Amino acid sequence: xxxxxxxxxxxxxxxxxxxxxxxxxxxxxxxxxxxxxxxxxxxxxxxxxxxxxxxxxxxxxxxxxxxxxxxxxxxxxxxxxxxxxxxxxxxxxxxxxxxxxxxxxxxxxxxxxxxxxxxxxxxxxxxxxxxxxxxxxxxxxxxxxxxxxxxxxxxxxxxxxxxxxxxxxxxxxxxxxxxxxxxxxxxxxxxxxxxxxxxxxxxxxxxxxxxxxxxxxxxxxxxxxxxxxxxxxxxxxxxxxxxxxxxxxxxxxxxxxxxxxxxxxxxxxxxxxxxxxxxxxxxxxxxxxxxxxxxxxxxxxxxxxxxxxxxxxxxxxxxxxxxxxxxxxxxxxxxxxxxxxxxxxxxxxxxxxxxxxxxxxxxxxxxxxxxxxxxxxxxxxxxxxxxxxxxxxxxxxxxxxxxxxxxxxxxxxxxxxxxxxxxxxxxxxxxxxxxxxxxxxxxxxx
Amino acid sequence: xxxxxxxxxxxxxxxxxxxxxxxxxxxxxxxxxxxxxxxxxxxxxxxxxxxxxxxxxxxxxxxxxxxxxxxxxxxxxxxxxxxxxxxxxxxxxxxxxxxxxxxxxxxxxxxxxxxxxxxxxxxxxxxxxxxxxxxxxxxxxxxxxxxxxxxxxxxxxxxxxxxxxxxxxxxxxxxxxxxxxxxxxxxxxxxxx
Ligand SMILES: Cc1cc2nc3c(=O)[nH]c(=O)nc-3n(C[C@H](O)[C@H](O)[C@H](O)COP(=O)(O)O)c2cc1C
Ligand code: FES
Numbered sequence: 288x289x290x291x292x293x294x295x296x297x298x299x300x301x302x303x304x305x306x307x308x309x310x311x312x313x314x315x316x317x318x319x320x321x322x323x324x325x326x327x328x329x330x331x332x333x334x335x336x337x338x339x340x341x342x343x344x345x346x347x348x349x350x351x352x353x354x355x356x357x358x359x360x361x362x363x364x365x366x367x368x369x370x371x372x373x374x375x376x377x378x379x380x381x382x383x384x385x386x387x388x389x390x391x392x393x394x395x396x397x398x399x400x401x402x403x404x405x406x407x408x409x410x411x412x413x414x415x416x417x418x419x420x421x422x423x424x425x426x427x428x429x430x431x432x433x434x435x436x437x438x439x440x441x442x443x444x445x446x447x448x449x450x451x452x453x454x455x456x457x458x459x460x461x462x463x464x465x466x467x468x469x470x471x472x473x474x475x476x477x478x479x480x481x482x483x484x485x486x487x488x489x490x491x492x493x494x495x496x497x498x499x500x501x502x503x504x505x506x507x508x509x510x511x512x513x514x515x516x517x518x519x520x521x522x523x524x525x526x527x528x529x530x531x532x533x534x535x536x537x538x539x540x541x542x543x544x545x546x547x548x549x550x551x552x553x554x555x556x557x558x559x560x561x562x563x564x565x566x567x568x569x570x571x572x573x574x575x576x577x578x579x580x581x582x583x584x585x586x587x588x589x590x591x592x593x594x595x596x597x598x599x600x601x602x603x604x605x606x607x608x609x610x611x612x613x614x615x616x617x618x619x620x621x622x623x624x625x626x627x628x629x630x631x632x633x634x635x636x637x638x639x640x641x642x643x644x645x646x647x648x649x650x651x652x653x654x655x656x657x658x659x660x661x662x663x664x665x666x667x668x669x670x671x672x673x674x675x676x677x678x679x680x681x682x683x684x685x686x687x688x689x690x691x692x693x694x695x696x697x698x699x700x701x702x703x704x705x706x707x708x709x710x711x712x713x714x715x716x717x718x719x720x721x722x723x724x725x726x727x728x729x730x731x732x733x
Numbered sequence: 734x735x736x737x738x739x740x741x742x743x744x745x746x747x748x749x750x751x752x753x754x755x756x757x758x759x760x761x762x763x764x765x766x767x768x769x770x771x772x773x774x775x776x777x778x779x780x781x782x783x784x785x786x787x788x789x790x791x792x793x794x795x796x797x798x799x800x801x802x803x804x805x806x807x808x809x810x811x812x813x814x815x816x817x818x819x820x821x822x823x824x825x826x827x828x829x830x831x832x833x834x835x836x837x838x839x840x841x842x843x844x845x846x847x848x849x850x851x852x853x854x855x856x857x858x859x860x861x862x863x864x865x866x867x868x869x870x871x872x873x874x875x876x877x878x879x880x881x882x883x884x885x886x887x888x889x890x891x892x893x894x895x896x897x898x899x900x901x902x903x904x905x906x907x908x909x910x911x912x913x914x915x916x917x918x919x920x921x922x923x924x925x926x
Contacts, residue, residue, distance in 0.1 A: 362769075374837040374875040412782070412820045413876055415889045448767045453778050453818035456874065470777035470810075472817040488772055529880060531838035537880035575837055575875075616879070618838055632840050636874050642817075 289543040290517060292505045292525050293498070297385050303420070305427035308388040316504035317433055320396045321441040324507075329400035333503065335511025337523035342368055342459070342496030343574065343614045344689075345598050354483040355401055356491040364492040365403040366468065367394055367500050369410040369417075370452055370459035373574035374636060375616030378527035379497035381539040383410075383417050386501070387424035391447065393503040395433060398445050401493055405446050409464050412453040421449050456640035460688045461494040463642065474642050475688035496614075498527055518544035522597035526615050533621035535559035548572075548594045548601075549586040552619060565621040569704070572601050573613020575633050576693030578700030579626070580610050606700065626705040627712050630698055631659035637694030648691040651682040655698055662709060665716030672709045676702055751796050757787060761803070773804050777814055780804070781821055790830070791822040819873070827862040827869035829907050833885040836875040844883035847895050848872060854904060867911055868904070 301307035308314070320329050334349030355363060367390070371379040383390060390408075398406045408421060425447050428434045436444045450468055452458045458467045462476035465487050486492020502524065506514045515523045522544040531537045534552065536559040542551065551557045552567070561567055567582050588594055589608035594601065601612045620629070638652035655678050658671050679695035686692070702709060712719050753761055761780055768775040780800055781792065788796045797811040815821045822830075833839075833848055848859075851870055855863050862869040878884040881893035892903060 371877045372875060375879050376875075377877045377879050377881075380877045411877065412778075412818070413873075413886060415782075416891070446767075450775075451779055451782060453782065454820035454873075455818050467778065468775060469772070470774035470804075470806075470814065472813055488769065531879035531882060532841060537838075537882070539880065571837075618841075618879070620841065624841055629837070629841065632835075632837060636836055639874055 289541070289546065290525065291541050292509075292514075292517075293382065293389065293501055293527065294386070294539075294541045296389075302386065302388075303424075305388060305424070305431060308386075309431070312508075313388055314392055314428075314431075314433055316392055316507040317395045317399075318439065320399055320507050321439050321443060326400045326402055329396060329507060332507055332511035333400065336506045336514040337511075337521065338499065338502055338506065338514065339521070339523075339598065340496055341498035341502070341526065341615065343373065343576070345612065348495060348499050351483070351495070352397075352401060352493060354481070355493055356484040357402065359491070361490040362405065362488075363401055363403040364487045364490060365394065365398045365401055365406040366461075366464065366487065366492060366494045367406065367408040367497055368459060368461065368464060368494050369408050369414070369497050370456075370464060371414075371497070372411055372456040372459050372640075373576060373614050373616055374633070375531060375571060375574045375618045376529050376614045377531075378529045378539045378615060380414060380417065381529075382497055382501055382527065383414075383421060387420050388428070389504060390421075390497060390501045391424050391428050391434075393500040394447055395428070395438070395445060396507055397493075397495070397500055397503050398447075399443055403493070404444055405448070407468060407487075408447065408449045409458070409468055410449055410451055411458075412451050415451065418449050418451060425449070455642075456636075457642045457688075457690060460690065463688065464494060465492065472642070474644050475690075477687055519595070519597055520599050522599060522612075526596070526612070528596070528615045528617055530558050530617045530619070532617075532619035533562045533565065533624065534619045535562055542596055544595075544597050546596050547586070548596055551596055551617075552585075558617075558619065561619065561621050563621070565623065567619065568622045568624055569620045569626065571616070571618040571620075571697075572610045574616035575618075575636065575697060576689075577611040577613045578606055578609070578696050579629075579704065580700075581704040584608050584704075606696070607703075610700075625663075626701050626708050627659065627663050630701040631656065631663045633697045634659050634694065637690065641690060641694070645686040645691065647682045647685040648694065651678050651691070652694045654678050655694070659698070662712050663719070665712070665719040667709075667713040667716075669710065669713050671713065672702060672706065675699075749795050751788060751793075751799050753783075753787065757783060765804070774806050774810070777804060777806075777811065778818070781811070781815060785821060790826045790828075791824060793823075825862075825866075828867050828911055829887050830869045830871060831885060831887050832871045832873040832876070834874070834876045834878070834883065835872040836879075838879035839875075839883040842882035843896070847883050847885075847897070847900060850897050850900055851904075854900065867908060 296302050338348050339345040394406050455473045457463045458473040460475050463473040467473040482492040517524050525541050526544050528540050540557050553560050569579050569581050570585050571579050588603040598612045601610050603609045634656040638656040641648045641652050643649045661667050679699040682691045683695040764779050765773050765776045784796050784800050785792050792815050798808050801808040801811045855868050859872050883895045884893045
């Protein structure tokens with residue numbers, strides 16, 4: 288069993304409540320930070336820990352924090368990104384539902400390090416039932432003197448509020464989130480300026496993922512250097528993986544970064560293998576936005592090295608033969624899964640979620656969806672396949688925010704690795720029409 | 734796309750008298766006070782959620798105008814937001830809005846079959862409401878419950894690992910719950926909302 292830092296207390300009865308959490312060492316990170324450390328010392332520990340953002344981009348949290356503009360007297364804000372809408376990702380929801388105080392503790396320590404006196408948790412509207420859980424935790428922490436004015440007589444004051452979104456994937460993108468928090472449509476902003484200098488209300492702002500911020504408490508308790516000893520290379524610490532799809536034991540798992548993808552998929556303590564003893568066909572490793580990996584590249588890289596659950600190893604081979612850890616949303620496909628249908632499904636998602644600001648994304652995602660629809664429904668033409676590649680190339684890199692890239696990569700990678708399957712759809716429309724939803728194995732003989 | 738090309742059947746002056754009840758107003762004021770002076774517009778999304786709940790599950794122009802006035806912003810600032818976010822409904826909805834996830838993991842773990850089954854059972858298509866106004870069927874994108882696929886949400890309740898049997902019992906249960914409520918209801922609003 289790997290070491291657990293985030294989920295170690297999850298099975299303690301009553302851990303949802305303040306008292307049990309506190310009696311099990313909870314809020315000692317706040318005590319340690321506010322009583323014995325300066326904000327810069329907290330920042331230093333986070334830098335030493337090497338923790339990278341868990342929301343998808345993997346940007347080092349300590350570095351992001353050090354970019355925060357401290358030169359003005361404007362208020363500073365910390366925003367916790369709980370918009371979690373990336374298909375395949377459900378770890379933040381799990382964490383907030385089971386261990387709300389762990390997040391609140393992380394928010395207090397982080398806000399202290401950043402000199403922020405207000406912190407917002409921007410939570411996706413669909414998680415309305417979590418708002419009550421979080422607000423109760425905030426209320427309890429406030430009652431016990433960990434939130435509010437002059438916390439633990441340190442002179443530091445903080446308010447934390449929960450702010451619901453209303454159903455828009457794009458609001459997970461940090462500048463769209465800020466727009467949404469200001470009561471506007473979720474249209475991403477052009478960067479620069481970055482939120483670190485001009486974020487919420489044009490004030491210096493840090494946006495971090497739920498898991499990133501929940502990790503800050505444990506980092507302060509164990510020290511940055513200790514934390515950095517877990518994992519390998521630039522993938523330090525533990526990571527929550529949301530595992531779903533055709534596996535025996537879907538769920539949220541905390542792993543020490545560096546275990547192999549094969550172990551993660553097949554060991555009983557994790558996914559427990561493929562459902563129905565079928566064969567593996569492909570995985571999406573980090574949420575729907577990352578390139579899909581075919582079976583022959585899942586366990587070994589193109590260089591024949593063991594593929595590990597780390598930022599570096601999953602990215603090994605670039606877009607040709609690698610993928611990304613992203614948000615840690617692992618979707619597993621068995622031999623029967625239809626890659627064309629899945630790609631169409633993803634494209635429909637991005638088309639629906641495009642905010643509509645940038646033409647390449649607004650139009651391109653729609654075109655990809657339509658072309659994929661017709662291939663999937665037996666009306667495709669052979670040139671459609673290259674047309675899709677062409678559209679994806681024209682979206683990638685040409686938009687204000689990375690949603691365009693996120694829409695392009697799954698399509699381009701599916702065609703790169705499963706071109707035969709696309710061609711089969713075009714060449715055998717009569718067979719495709721008889722296909723039972725996603726079930727392709729019976730028909731597809733390459 | 735979150736666009737405005739879609740023709741929304743916006744309900745116009747259907748509820749001119751709309752206003753928040755006293756206890757709701759307390760809550761609303763408290764929410765507005767979270768945001769800095771001059772930034773009250775930030776409260777728009779949370780307040781629209783409340784307004785929608787108070788207006789039988791959808792937003793009409795009157796309601797949006799009321800919210801605009803309350804926050805001291807232009808009506809258009811509310812309309813543009815209400816049309817952007819998929820959780821704000823501009824049309825009347827059934828008492829129970831079924832939102833079935835049709836994305837990635839749910840799609841490959843039986844969600845497509847569940848959709849067929851619900852359509853058959855309720856005898857409606859996606860986006861439609863049953864004649865008795867009890868159920869509206871919608872498909873939505875990933876609900877953040879992929880490990881428990883297929884999943885759906887009915888109003889604020891999550892249902893996981895769906896199969897045909899579960900759908901049967903969920904729908905039957907909701908139906909009888911609604912009938913009980915209706916029998917007990919005393920006011921017009923309670924009966925027909
Ligand atoms: C289209 C899009 C959607 C995103 N959705 C989320 C999300 O749901 N949750 C999240 O934490 N980050 C999301 N991100 C990443 C954020 O922009 C941002 O990088 C992140 O919140 C930073 O936190 P971190 O550094 O702790 O990862 C999204 C980015 C894009 C482009
Ligand atoms: S794919 Fe259905 S909840 Fe994520």
